[in-house]
Amino acid sequence: MTNNPFPLSRDELLTAYRTMRTIRDFEERLHVEFAKGDIPGFVHLYAGEEACATGIMMHLTDIDRIASTHRGHGHCIAKGVDVHEMMGEIYGKVTGCCRGKGGSMHIADLSKGMMGANGILGAGAPLICGAGLAAKFRGDGGVGLTFFGDGAANQGTVLESMNLAAIWNLPVIFVVENNGYAESTSVEYATAVDSYVDRAAGFGLPGVTVDGTDFFAVYEAAGEIIKRAREGGGPALLECKTVRFFGHFEGDAQTYKAKGENDHNRAHRDCLKLFGARVTAAGVVSEADLALIDREVAALIDDAVETAKGAPLPGARDLTTDVYVAY
Amino acid sequence: MTSSTPPKVGIIANPISARDIRRVVASANSVQVADRANIVLRALAALAACGIEEVVMMPERGGIATHVLRGMERSNAQGEARFPRLTHLAMPVTGTVDDTRRAARMMREAGDIAAIIVLGGDGTHRAVVAECGQVPIAGISTGTNNAFPEHREPTITGLATGLAAMGQVPAALAFAANKLIEVRIDGGPPDIALVDVALVTDRFVGARALWRAETFRELYVAFADPEVIGMAAIAGLIEPVTRREPGGLALTLAPAATAPMVVHAPIAPGLVTPVGVESWRRMPSGTVFSPDIAAGSVALDGERELFFDGHQEVTITLQDAAFRTVDVAAVMAFAAREKLLLRHAAPTTHPAPPRAALLAGA
Ligand SMILES: Cc1ncc(C[n+]2csc(CCOP(=O)(O)OP(=O)(O)O)c2C)c(N)n1
Ligand SMILES: [Mg+2]
Numbered sequence: 001m002t003n004n005p006f007p008l009s010r011d012e013l014l015t016a017y018r019t020m021r022t023i024r025d026f027e028e029r030l031h032v033e034f035a036k037g038d039i040p041g042f043v044h045l046y047a048g049e050e051a052c053a054t055g056i057m058m059h060l061t062d063i064d065r066i067a068s069t070h071r072g073h074g075h076c077i078a079k080g081v082d083v084h085e086m087m088g089e090i091y092g093k094v095t096g097c098c099r100g101k102g103g104s105m106h107i108a109d110l111s112k113g114m115m116g117a118n119g120i121l122g123a124g125a126p127l128i129c130g131a132g133l134a135a136k137f138r139g140d141g142g143v144g145l146t147f148f149g150d151g152a153a154n155q156g157t158v159l160e161s162m163n164l165a166a167i168w169n170l171p172v173i174f175v176v177e178n179n180g181y182a183e184s185t186s187v188e189y190a191t192a193v194d195s196y197v198d199r200a201a202g203f204g205l206p207g208v209t210v211d212g213t214d215f216f217a218v219y220e221a222a223g224e225i226i227k228r229a230r231e232g233g234g235p236a237l238l239e240c241k242t243v244r245f246f247g248h249f250e251g252d253a254q255t256y257k258a259k260g261e262n263d264h265n266r267a268h269r270d271c272l273k274l275f276g277a278r279v280t281a282a283g284v285v286s287e288a289d290l291a292l293i294d295r296e297v298a299a300l301i302d303d304a305v306e307t308a309k310g311a312p313l314p315g316a317r318d319l320t321t322d323v324y325v326a327y
Numbered sequence: 328m329t330s331s332t333p334p335k336v337g338i339i340a341n342p343i344s345a346r347d348i349r350r351v352v353a354s355a356n357s358v359q360v361a362d363r364a365n366i367v368l369r370a371l372a373a374l375a376a377c378g379i380e381e382v383v384m385m386p387e388r389g390g391i392a393t394h395v396l397r398g399m400e401r402s403n404a405q406g407e408a409r410f411p412r413l414t415h416l417a418m419p420v421t422g423t424v425d426d427t428r429r430a431a432r433m434m435r436e437a438g439d440i441a442a443i444i445v446l447g448g449d450g451t452h453r454a455v456v457a458e459c460g461q462v463p464i465a466g467i468s469t470g471t472n473n474a475f476p477e478h479r480e481p482t483i484t485g486l487a488t489g490l491a492a493m494g495q496v497p498a499a500l501a502f503a504a505n506k507l508i509e510v511r512i513d514g515g516p517p518d519i520a521l522v523d524v525a526l527v528t529d530r531f532v533g534a535r536a537l538w539r540a541e542t543f544r545e546l547y548v549a550f551a552d553p554e555v556i557g558m559a560a561i562a563g564l565i566e567p568v569t570r571r572e573p574g575g576l577a578l579t580l581a582p583a584a585t586a587p588m589v590v591h592a593p594i595a596p597g598l599v600t601p602v603g604v605e606s607w608r609r610m611p612s613g614t615v616f617s618p619d620i621a622a623g624s625v626a627l628d629g630e631r632e633l634f635f636d637g638h639q640e641v642t643i644t645l646q647d648a649a650f651r652t653v654d655v656a657a658v659m660a661f662a663a664r665e666k667l668l669l670r671h672a673a674p675t676t677h678p679a680p681p682r683a684a685l686l687a688g689a
Contacts (some may be wrong), residue, residue, distance in 0.1 A: 005530025005622065005634065194360045194389055197346040201356070209346035210534060220347050220533035228351060236351055282530070282636070 004284050007220065008058075013279050016058060016215060018293050020050040020272050022083065023074040025301045027246070030073075030090065033305060034250040035238055040092045041103040046074035048213075048245035051271035052177050053078035055218030056145065056238070059226045063142040065113045065131040067124030070105050071177075071244075072117030075147055081109045087304040093311035099322050100314050113142075122148060122155025125174065129161050132170035132235075143171040143229045151182020153196050162203040165235035174200065175238040177212065179244040184256040200237035212240030213271045218277070243269050334476060334492045335381045336411075336442035337434040337462075339427055339455055340367055342389020343449035345470050345493065347630075348534040354597030357470035363446060364394030366467060368410075370398035370444055370485035371395075375411045377489025385430035386415040388422060391484065424454050431458035441492035442653055444484065448473045453521055456650050463491070463502045465653035471596040474522040474557040474628060486668075487658035496661050499561050503657070506549040506575060506612070510625055512635055512644045520627040523548045523558045524643055528623045535630045538595055540602045543580040544620045547610060551576055557629045561592040561602050573646045575610040579619070595629075605675035612647040632669055644654065 006013060021026055027047040046053070049071075054273050057078035060066070069077040076086055081097060089096025097109050108116035115131065118124050128146035135142035148158055153176050165172040176196045180187050193199050197207030208225065210217040218240055225236045243265040247254045254262070279285040342360055349355035358366070367384075374382060386392065389562055392415065399410050416433050427447075433460065434440045442463045445455050448470045455464055465488040466476030491501035508524050509517040525537060526545040531548050537543070537558060550570040551562035560575045562568065583589045585601025593599050610616065625633040625641065635641050662668055 005636075007529070007531070007533070188388070194342065195344065195346055197350070198344070199357050201359075206350040206354075207346060208348050208351055208534070214532075216531045216533045217535075219346055221351075224351050224534070239346070278531075 005282050006216070006279070006284065007223075010284055012058070013285055014289060014293065016054055017272075017275060017279070017285070017290060018297065019054045019057075019078050020215070020275065021293055021297045022300065023047075023050045023053065023077045024078060024272055025297050026073055026083065026086075026304075027299050029305060031246060031250060038309065039090060041105070042249050043073075043090065043104045044071040044249050045244075045246040046071050048243040048265060048270070049177055049179060049240075050074055051215040051218050051275065052175070052212045052240040052242055053147075055215050056222040056226075057174065058116040058219060059223050060113070060143070062111065062113050063135075063140055065115050065128065065135070065142065065144045066127040067115045067131070067144070067146040068117045069124065069147050069152065069177075070117065070119050070121070071147060071149070072105070072107060072147075076107050076109070076114055076117070079109075079114045079127065080112045081107065081114050082318070083300060084304045084307055085109070088311055091308040091311070092313060093308055094314050094318070095308065095311040099282040099318065101318075101322065117126075121152035122157040124148060125155075125158045125161035126164075128172050129164050129170055132165065132172035133168065135171055137170075141230050143173065143226055143262070145173045145175055147175045147177055150176060150178040150180065150184060150187040150196075151185065151190060153178075153199075154191060156220075159199075159203075162200060162205055162235070166203045166205055169232070169234045171229040172235045173229055174205070176237065177242055178239055179242050181244070181248065181256065183248045186256070194238060196239045205235050205237055207237035207239065209239040210266070212242030213269045213274060215271055215275045230294065331456060332439050333380050334494070335437075335439050336379050336488060336492050337383050337385075337430075337440045337443040338367060338370065339385045339430050339434075339443060339445050339447075339451070340387070340391050341386045341427060341451040341469070342391045343422075345448050345450075345472070348536045349472055349538070349595050352536070352538040352598065353472070353595030355470065355472045357448070360430055361394055363469060364391045364398065364444060366446060366469070366481045367395050368398045369390060369480075369482045370467070370488075371399075371410045371413070373482045373485025374489040374492075375409055377486060377495070378493050379411050379489050381412045381414065383434065383437070384413060384415050386418060386420050387426065387639040388420050421612060424450065427454040428458050435460045435462050442488050443689065444488055445476070446481075447476075449475045449521060452476060453519060453628060456521060457519060461651060463651040463653050465655065472556055472629070474555045474559050476509075477655070482657040483659065484653075484655055487655040488653050490662055490667060491653050491658050495667055496658050498658075500657050500661055501654060502651045503654040504649050505570060505652055506573075506645055506647050507649040508547055508549050508575065508635070509644045509646060510627070510632060512625075514642075516680060518625075518627060518632065521549065522628050523556045523562075524622050525616065525626040525629070526618050526620055526641075527626060528618055528620065529631065530622055530624055530634045530636070532624060532631045532634060535632075536595070537626050537629055537631065538598060538600075540594070540600045541582045543602060544623065545577040545618050546580055547616065547645070548578075549575045549645060556593050556596060556625070558594060560594060561590055561604070562607070564590050564592055565604065565607060573647045574612055576607055576609040577616055578607040579605040581605050610645050614643050614644065616643040617641065618643065650677050
């Protein structure tokens with residue numbers, strides 16, 4: 001028996017940590033940079049929710065598709081989208097993955113199976129049913145996952161898609177990232193059932209709720225759900241109960257949160273701290289291993305920001321390119 | 328119970344349904360909040376029919392209280408006074424299992440609660456048992472994968488609890504003693520299991536439930552009914568142990584491929600799995616068992632709760648007569664025998680008066 005108590009190898013654990021750290025640093029840095037006023041449009045930061053994207057995406061490859069949200073940076077990074085291209089896109093530069101025409105809420109990279117962030121709540125759900133149907137016809141074992149928040153979960157599109165996925169038995173997984181708020185509205189106020197799992201049950205879909213700040217809980221539950229979908233077992237719902245460290249958007253005064261809520265979450269519900277403590281206590285990974293990753297990621301994010309800042313904006317000539325697709 | 332204070336009954340209803348991985352790896356389901364409230368209403372009506380005047384509930388914000396109060400209001404508006412007075416414990420609501428523990432403790436300390444009806448799964452029952460002392464509990468299962476609470480219509484559980492609480496049934500018959508299993512790591516405070524303790528090779532808690540039989544190594548059961556679902560089923564199909572007899576069973580498990588014996592056990596709803604068994608022996612009360620596996624995790628009543636490493640000492644001990652439950656079957660049999668719920672329309676034709684006039688309008 002090896003000394004590793006986890007369902008992942010040492011290398012996989014380090015990869016998980018690197019992904020979560022990359023998302024965290026990316027978001028913390030954007031928080032600082034956005035305040036300087038150089039970034040066009042809105043950004044919605046994913047800090048606090050890293051274990052959800054990472055625990056899920058570690059089970060996927062490029063043939064699997066995801067449809068993301070307005071809070072999509074973490075999904076992109078975990079799905080393998082290039083951090084430099086993402087940063088370029090957020091700065092609206094030609095080096096961005098969509099040539100700077102989309103910005104934060106339209107980052108997409110089809111080569112990675114990342115079908116796009118989305119400014120319309122609940123819009124990813126019908127899209128992923130299409131991707132799921134395609135995977136089913138191709139028979140390539142690919143699965144589709146759509147992410148949505150506790151607020152977007154109440155959109156009709158999400159419910160219609162659950163129905164469609166159920167009747168067509170699509171390899172589609174509905175992931176609710178329940179961070180307790182939709183903008184400033186609490187989930188207790190806005191959602192009539194006491195769990196999204198109960199709602200999925202109404203469509204005959206099994207659902208699972210996990211602690212979204214516990215990487216291992218997300219990883220294990222997602223693994224079973226994804227395996228089941230790949231094998232033809234059909235759609236399911238995964239609810240990750242998580243926390244958002246920042247405001248809804250950058251500049252949000254967060255008056256709707258309890259006093260000290262963010263500090264409490266950063267102290268006790270930080271998925272990176274929890275993960276780091278667990279893997280180092282087990283002796284599989286050392287503090288030094290993690291510190292090295294921290295340094296490498298910090299350098300990567302620095303470089304991505306500097307490169308994006310230095311890159312050119314699209315010009316008038318680019319106005320009509322890459323906008324429409326001809327079939 | 329003094330005659331001056333009429334007995335009260337406590338209700339602890341966990342509003343959070345289990346939504347763990349067993350919905351995917353097996354076909355488990357659980358009872359949703361509106362149905363939980365409906366169960367409480369049925370139990371309340373049964374308690375009132377037995378003469379219980381006041382019921383004390385654990386407060387929660389999951390929606391049960393709202394549904395229950397609405398149901399009582401409707402029935403009162405229609406002139407059907409068929410519920411006892413309902414009060415809620417004065418305590419903060421955290422929305423976690425701490426509420427259950429605190430409520431059970433407060434009900435024990437109150438001194439006038441004759442019994443507690445518990446609505447939830449094995450985990451909720453475990454939390455109540457940890458704090459309720461000698462106050463008897465009556466369990467109502469709210470899911471398919473519970474081994475401790477018996478599965479039956481809550482109205483009957485309510486009737487039996489009401490009759491027992493009112494002193495209509497001799498205590499020796501109404502209340503049964505139950506076993507539990509204590510687990511300690513490095514001599515720390517005990518964690519308890521009401522049905523089974525399983526040791527598995529996973530050294531992480533993860534999605535909590537157990538379903539990969541190849542990771543099972545040791546199993547300790549307080550009782551093992553061949554009709555039960557979950558880990559205890561493994562023991563129940565080998566050597567049944569009743570809830571009432573002293574002692575339990577300790578089993579050594581192994582991957583099915585290498586074990587000398589394989590039992591096909593329903594370890595979760597809809598999941599009948601081959602489980603390798605090496606050996607088993609009786610587990611007498613008070614004997615300290617130390618596991619053979621050096622590291623892994625401890626599952627209490629089927630859910631991974633703790634993990635331990637090679638340098639930690641785990642001890643597992645069964646206790647007889649650790650807490651009391653309402654013996655619903657015994658109470659209802661007594662009620663039938665003694666005609667506790669029988670009332671004759673025309674007393675002249677039947678000279679013997681009923682032992683208790685319990686039905687509404689009596
Ligand atoms: C169809 C639609 N309605 C409203 C909005 C405005 N809006 C953007 S984000 C948001 C809240 C989303 O909350 P939730 O789904 O919980 O996701 P979170 O922001 O918490 O990640 C709203 C109302 C929108 N983008 N699209
Ligand atoms: Mg939200």
